[in-house]
Amino acid sequence: MIPSHLRQNPLFQGLTGCDLTLLLGYAHEKTTKRATAFFHAGDTADRCFLLLEGHVKLSQTTPSGAQGAARLIGAGDIFGWAGVMGQARYPGTAESLAACRALAWDTGRMRQTLLATPRLTLTLLTLMGARLREAESRVLDLATARVDQRLARTLLRQSSAAALPLTRQDLAELCGTTLYTVSRTLRRWEQAGWLRLGRGSLRVLSRPALAALAEPPDAS
Amino acid sequence: MIPSHLRQNPLFQGLTGCDLTLLLGYAHEKTTKRATAFFHAGDTADRCFLLLEGHVKLSQTTPSGAQGAARLIGAGDIFGWAGVMGQARYPGTAESLAACRALAWDTGRMRQTLLATPRLTLTLLTLMGARLREAESRVLDLATARVDQRLARTLLRQSSAAALPLTRQDLAELCGTTLYTVSRTLRRWEQAGWLRLGRGSLRVLSRPALAALAEPPDAS
DNA sequence: ATCGGTCTTTGCGCCGGCGCAAATAACAGA
DNA sequence: TCTGTTATTTGCGCCGGCGCAAAGACCGAT
Numbered sequence: 001m002i003p004s005h006l007r008q009n010p011l012f013q014g015l016t017g018c019d020l021t022l023l024l025g026y027a028h029e030k031t032t033k034r035a036t037a038f039f040h041a042g043d044t045a046d047r048c049f050l051l052l053e054g055h056v057k058l059s060q061t062t063p064s065g066a067q068g069a070a071r072l073i074g075a076g077d078i079f080g081w082a083g084v085m086g087q088a089r090y091p092g093t094a095e096s097l098a099a100c101r102a103l104a105w106d107t108g109r110m111r112q113t114l115l116a117t118p119r120l121t122l123t124l125l126t127l128m129g130a131r132l133r134e135a136e137s138r139v140l141d142l143a144t145a146r147v148d149q150r151l152a153r154t155l156l157r158q159s160s161a162a163a164l165p166l167t168r169q170d171l172a173e174l175c176g177t178t179l180y181t182v183s184r185t186l187r188r189w190e191q192a193g194w195l196r197l198g199r200g201s202l203r204v205l206s207r208p209a210l211a212a213l214a215e216p217p218d219a220s
Numbered sequence: 221m222i223p224s225h226l227r228q229n230p231l232f233q234g235l236t237g238c239d240l241t242l243l244l245g246y247a248h249e250k251t252t253k254r255a256t257a258f259f260h261a262g263d264t265a266d267r268c269f270l271l272l273e274g275h276v277k278l279s280q281t282t283p284s285g286a287q288g289a290a291r292l293i294g295a296g297d298i299f300g301w302a303g304v305m306g307q308a309r310y311p312g313t314a315e316s317l318a319a320c321r322a323l324a325w326d327t328g329r330m331r332q333t334l335l336a337t338p339r340l341t342l343t344l345l346t347l348m349g350a351r352l353r354e355a356e357s358r359v360l361d362l363a364t365a366r367v368d369q370r371l372a373r374t375l376l377r378q379s380s381a382a383a384l385p386l387t388r389q390d391l392a393e394l395c396g397t398t399l400y401t402v403s404r405t406l407r408r409w410e411q412a413g414w415l416r417l418g419r420g421s422l423r424v425l426s427r428p429a430l431a432a433l434a435e436p437p438d439a440s
Numbered sequence: 441a442t443c444g445g446t447c448t449t450t451g452c453g454c455c456g457g458c459g460c461a462a463a464t465a466a467c468a469g470a
Numbered sequence: 471t472c473t474g475t476t477a478t479t480t481g482c483g484c485c486g487g488c489g490c491a492a493a494g495a496c497c498g499a500t
Contacts, residue, residue: 060360064436069360085349091356114342121341122334128348129305135355136311140280140289142362143396147457167477176363181457183479199466199477216284367487388448401487403449419447419496 009076010127011050014119023113023120027103034165038080038094038102045083045090047104051075054100055165059173060092070173072097072158078127083107084114085128097165142176145216148185150175152214155195159204167200229296230347231270234339243333243340247323254385258300258314258322265303265310266327271295274320275385279393280312290393292317292378298347303327304334305348317385362396365436368405370395372434375415379424387420 002024006012012020030049032038038049041060051073058079059070073079073094082090084107114121141150154175158164168179168186175182190197194206204210222244226232232240250269252258258269261280271293278299279290293299293314302310304327334341361370374395378384388399388406395402410417414426424430 060356062360062364062436067364069356069363082349082353084345085352086346087349087353091353111342114345115338118335118338118341121338121345122331125304125334125341125345125348126306128345128352129302129307132305132348132352132355133302133307133311135352135359136280136289138359139355139362139396140282142359143289143393144282144287168479169477173363176359178458179478180459180480183477184457187479197478216282387446398488399448400450400489403447404487407449417448 006052009050011078011120011123013123015117019117019120023105023117024103026109026113027105030102030104032096032100032102034096034098036096036100038096039090041090041093043090045080045087046107048078048081048084048107048110049094049105050078050103052101052103054102055097056100056102057095057097057170058092059095067178068173069176070170072174081124081128084110084124097170147175147177147181149214149216151177151182151185152210155202155204156207156210156214159207163198163201163203165201226272229270231298231340231343233343235337239337239340243325243337244323246329246333247325250322250324252316252320252322254316254318256316256320258316259310261310261313263310265300265307267324268298268301268304268327268330269314269325270298270323272321272323274322275317276320276322277315277317277390278312279315287398288393289396290390292394301344301348304330304344317390358396367395367397367401369434369436371397371402371405372430375422375424376427376430376434379427383418383421383423385421 002020006024007020012023015023027050029052030038032054038056039045039047053075055075056073056079057070058073059068061068079094080090114124141153145153151171154171155164158166158174166174168182171186172179172182186195186197186202189195189210192209194204194209196203196205222240226244227240232243235243247270250258252274258276259265259267273295275295276293276299277290278293279288281288299314300310334344361373365373371391374391375384378386378394386394388402391406392399392402406415406417406422409415409430412429414424414429416423416425
């Protein structure tokens with residue numbers, strides 16, 4: 001039986017029950033504990049995933065390996081589709097930040113399925129479009145906004161009710177800065193009472209305060 | 221008759237002659253002079269384009285309008301497909317840097333065509349994947365590399381044999397900095413004999429010299 | 441030739457943010 | 471409970487890069 005919350009995933013919109021059953025038949029389920037890699041940068045891109053539960057960090061590092069940039073994948077999001085989109089190898093590393101449950105498909109089989117299921121391909125194109133726009137807006141942000149603005153925005157975007165399972169280093173990679181600056185900034189905000197810090201986690205207490213910072217000083 | 225160089229465009233790979241004829245039947249040709257907009261950010265995204273000749277600058281600006289980020293579109297590339305990927309409006313502005321010739325399709329009709337031509341959709345997915353990876357590598361660059369490294373890389377990537385029709389401001393937007401810094405840096409490089417500057421254009425004289433700068437100081 | 445507009449250069453001062461280094465603090469496993 | 475490991479904080483100094491302002495340089499049009 002197919003759980004209804006799965007059927008409602010954006011990836012499956014517009015598919016017939018038959019298509020969906022077939023698609024799920026090809027999938028196998030994968031579960032991981034915290035801090036486990038789904039794949040590493042450079043691995044053969046032979047799988048693609050749909051995250052059902054947990055959080056995944058997708059990160060890239062420079063050739064010299066010094067620093068990195070990252071983005072977060074939440075429940076319901078897809079990741080690791082580089083192979084489907086014609087890449088031989090994964091460009092980044094995917095690592096679980098918490099215990100995860102995911103569906104995995106074989107890349108080659110998925111490509112065949114896409115040729116037979118145009119509706120799915122178009123949906124996928126839409127999802128990738130959204131991700132492309134997000135990446136381009138990050139470029140704009142990095143080029144124009146200050147670190148504290150980017151950090152505030154990142155916290156607002158990711159903060160569910162629950163505490164975020166992110167280290168200072170993770171946050172630094174998410175918003176394009178260093179762990180030192182993140183630590184200093186967060187500490188200042190904690191002392192202002194806007195959030196509560198923990199080791200490898202934090203909780204936002206006052207979204208309005210962060211929202212005020214996220215915008216450039218009021219251009220009235 | 222369909223020109224062969226058109227048939228060889230990546231977008232059309234794997235299509236039957238029949239599909240291709242149909243597709244081109246839907247297209248209309250658009251030509252522009254220099255410094256003309258194909259569309260503006262916020263316009264209804266009702267067209268999508270394939271550039272046949274010329275150069276187009278795709279740019280986004282912050283809500284406050286101060287600065288911007290840009291990317292270049294060359295002959296053979298597609299642009300303005302946000303509507304096809306489910307967006308109501310264009311997220312950025314497309315402006316010709318030189319006289320251009322482009323094919324244009326209606327967004328709605330293209331979406332229908334995609335449902336009927338899975339092969340084309342998959343190709344499009346591949347092209348978008350490449351663009352997504354490029355955007356993500358730009359994020360990494362902005363977060364880790366210095367301005368002169370990014371600038372050198374940008375010049376190397378874009379420099380054909382011909383001179384580039386880019387102002388200092390354009391270059392600043394392409395590599396995420398300000399026109400002042402671009403001017404200073406380029407001037408230094410011109411005095412080193414690595415390039416030749418003009419008003420609104422420049423030509424690379426020594427690619428090796430730039431390549432050396434593009435990489436972080438030799439991590440042996 | 442002249443004039444207005446756009447693009448470019450460069451001096452100057454300032455500051456956001458980096459990153460080493462060292463001291464804690466928190467956790468995990470034996 | 472003890473111990474090694476990993477994460478965090480913070481002082482300090484430095485520097486890359488921003489951005490105003492003003493002075494050219496170049497272009498096209500009348």
